[in-house]
Amino acid sequence: MLSHELFHTLHQLSRHLTNKLNEALKPLGLYSAQWSVIYVLKTKGSLTQKELCEYLFVEAPPMTRTIQRLVKQGYVSQIPGKDKREKHIQLTNIALEEYPKWEHIVNTVNHELMKNLPLDSQQELLKLQKSWLNQIL
Template identity: 80%
Template sequence: MSTHELFHTLHQLSRQLTNRLNEALKPTGLYSAQWAVIYVLKNKGSLTQKELCDYLFVEAPPMTRTIQRLVKQGYVTQVPGRDKREKHVQLTELANQEYPKWEHIVNSVNHELMRDFPIESREQFLKLQKSWLQQIL
């Protein structure tokens, strides 16, 4: 297999997973990019926009738009930090209330996508991904 084929296939897989998740989340008014921010904030707590960008490997302009949409929806709030230019992004009580519903949808999509993979293959795939990610960071 060529390197190009590997990366092309990864890109196709990523797009397919994103599209499936977007379709499942559509009734909630969220997209996968918004879910990613919500998930990180739920698991890591309050973060700056820069920390979110760095963690999710997203450029500042699209992250700004995503955060603005989440603020408008009432799911995140921005709290001033010590530095006037720095704002911490955190989940609102509304987001914390809605989180189990969103998580259920995401878990259902994930389960459906992985249902034909044996557990050993899933574990091996996850281990490989984590190893690869550590190497390129």
Template identity: 75%
Template sequence: MTNHALFHTLHQLSRQLTNQLNEALKPFGLFSAQWSVLYVLHIKGSLTQKELSEYLFVEAPPMTRTIQRLVKQGYVKQIPGKDKREKFIQLTEEAVKEFPKWENAVTQCNQALLGNFPETSQQQLLNLQSVWLKQLL
């Protein structure tokens, strides 16, 4: 397999997984990019927009748009930091209340996608991704 084929396949897989997740989240008016932000805030608590961007490897402009959408939906709020430019992003009470529904939809989507993918193969893939990601950072 050439490097091109490997990366092309990874890109195709990533797009397909994103599309599947978008379908699962559609009934809630959410997209995968929004879910990523909500999930990270749920796990890590309040973060600055810069920290979110860096953690999720997302450029500032698309992160700003995603956060603005989530603010409009009432799922996150922005809290001014010490510096005028710094804003902390955190989940609203509404998001905390709705989160289990979103998480359930994502879990069902993930389980359907994994289907007949053996647990040992899942663990191997996770290990490979972790090693590769560490090398990139």
């Protein structure tokens, strides 16, 4: 496969998956970017904004906007760090209560998108993605 085809296909797939997830989460007042932050905080615990940016490969300005929206919605809080500029981001109790609903929606979308792939192909796809990502990092 030629590299431009690979990147083009990955970009199309990424956009499609993001749009599907946005459609599913919209009735709950969330978008995929917010879900990504929530998921990382749920799995990794409190992180600084810089750590979130690095982990999710997102630049600071869009991450700041996403965090501000989540603060406004009551889903995350910002705890001052040792440095005045550093803030630790963590999920609130409200987010922890809502998390199972959000996770159910995401799992439903995942299942719907993968339903036509045999289980062994799904597992192989995930294995390849993780391997590739680990090589990049």
